[in-house]
Amino acid sequence: MDIQWDDLRIFLAVARHESLSGAGKALKLDPATVGRRIARLEESAGAVLFAKSPQGYSLTDEGHALRARAAEAEQSIIGGIEQMRGQAGRLTGTVRIGAPDGAANYLLPQVCAQICEANPGLEVQIVALPRVFNLSRREADMAIGVSPPASGRLMVQKITDYRLHLAASVRYLARAGTPKSLADLGQHKIIGYIPDMIFDKELDYLAEVGVSHVDFSSNSVAVQLNWARQGAGLTVAHDFALPSAPELRKVLVEEASLVRSFYLIRHAADRRVPRLNRFAEALTAGLRKEVARLEALT
Known part of the structure; x- marks a missing residue:
């Protein structure tokens, strides 16, 4: 051959x-x-x-x-x-990251831009898909998940916790009123995931706050957030995304406060690849810092 x-x-x-x-x-x-x-x-x-x-x-x-x-x-x-060029401390080549679109839209661009600025020979590809990535098939070099996989030859590292709250636009709240309790949510328009397209139980936010109906739905977090910005209703929003949506206000902050986690998932064979190890280290540190920075603004 x-x-x-x-x-x-x-x-x-x-x-x-x-x-x-x-x-x-x-x-x-x-x-x-x-x-x-x-x-x-x-x-x-x-x-x-x-x-x-x-x-x-x-x-x-x-x-x-x-x-x-x-x-x-x-x-x-x-x-x-x-190694031959004496660039062992610098990152070069292409790294592809798979991620849910919340992380892909509101965290990865700025974090990866900083990593690439420090490593001019590096190219980063971000694949935003609302599903679990198959690393065994090399769909990506590494992936960010919202829960640790239960099987496979994978390395899994917790990156950080992140927080979510119910939020709506000022315009919507002026029109429909601000809910005073979780029981009031039955009287409001709700934005969320398409029920049969929730690919991970950790994304079933509405069930956790006791909401059983969805009036506007999408498999994309960015679409859900933009619906809320347009005054369509209430949505469960990532705190780290709220600085990009100044029209939105949190509601029921104590009653509807959710915590989730991001995990970095890699193929086990890549443990022996120094450049991917260095990139993973920079990515993890950058994401932790960026989540903390954005959440402090809300």
């Missing part, structure tokens, strides 16, 4: 961008060239690595298996180059 590293590098780019054009743009190659290299790799491997459709390129089972190995090889090569 004659497989060249450069073909694997192109394979990883297509897997990450899910298109020939996206991979070509990232690699500064013509999409037709990318397509030819993928065809050559599939021929060498004796397997179909991508399922092609009008929506793009998605990995087959064989493609997922190769991606996991290719990503490990990529990390080893990058680490070796850093």
